[in-house]
Amino acid sequence: MPAVLAVAISCSLAMPARAQMPQSPEGGTVKAQHGDWQVVCRPPPPGAKNEICGVVQRVTAEDHANIGLGVYFQRFSDGKKVLRVFAPLGVLLPRGLGLSIDGKNVGPVPFVRCSMYGCYAQIALEDKLIDQLKGGKQAVFIIYQTEEAGIGIPVSLAGFGQAISALN
Secondary structure, eight states: OHHHHHHHHHHHHHHHHHHSSOOOSOOSEEEEEETTEEEEEEOOOTTOSSOEEEEEEEEEOSSOTTOEEEEEEEEOTTSOEEEEEEEOTTOOGGGOEEEEETTEEEEEEOEEEEOSSOEEEEEEOOHHHHHHHHHOSEEEEEEESSSSOEEEEEEEOTTHHHHHHTTO
16 A cells, blocks of 8 residues: 555656646647747648648746746637647636736736646737737746746747748
């Protein structure tokens, strides 16, 4: 019994470390690199004609090497534009995801869903916010592990405008 308990404890301790870098859905082919952003395309899903492309950047917190984010911009066929931010499991969901661009607070973004790989927040992007991202130098996404402790993770905006223009 002690051996089983030891294995269970070691597995539970290992799981968070493995899950700290969330899996984002890009998993496709890199078609282009624009600054710090990649245009990634996946084959079309069953019944669709066109491949699905998005603009992706994966980052790790400067002061928490085991915590990272996947940032994914996509334009849907109906014209809707979204930015999805994939965070590791263990984030405090009620606080949402904090966002600032070049030091200006944009506000909290609610988490939409969690899976076995992580949780994601989704921002519906209006043209004004897209212009802020295109013209900005750095976005900071803030995840919370406790009510009081936020971890700010900087994301370079270099090349963001060129990358989303390449999606057209």
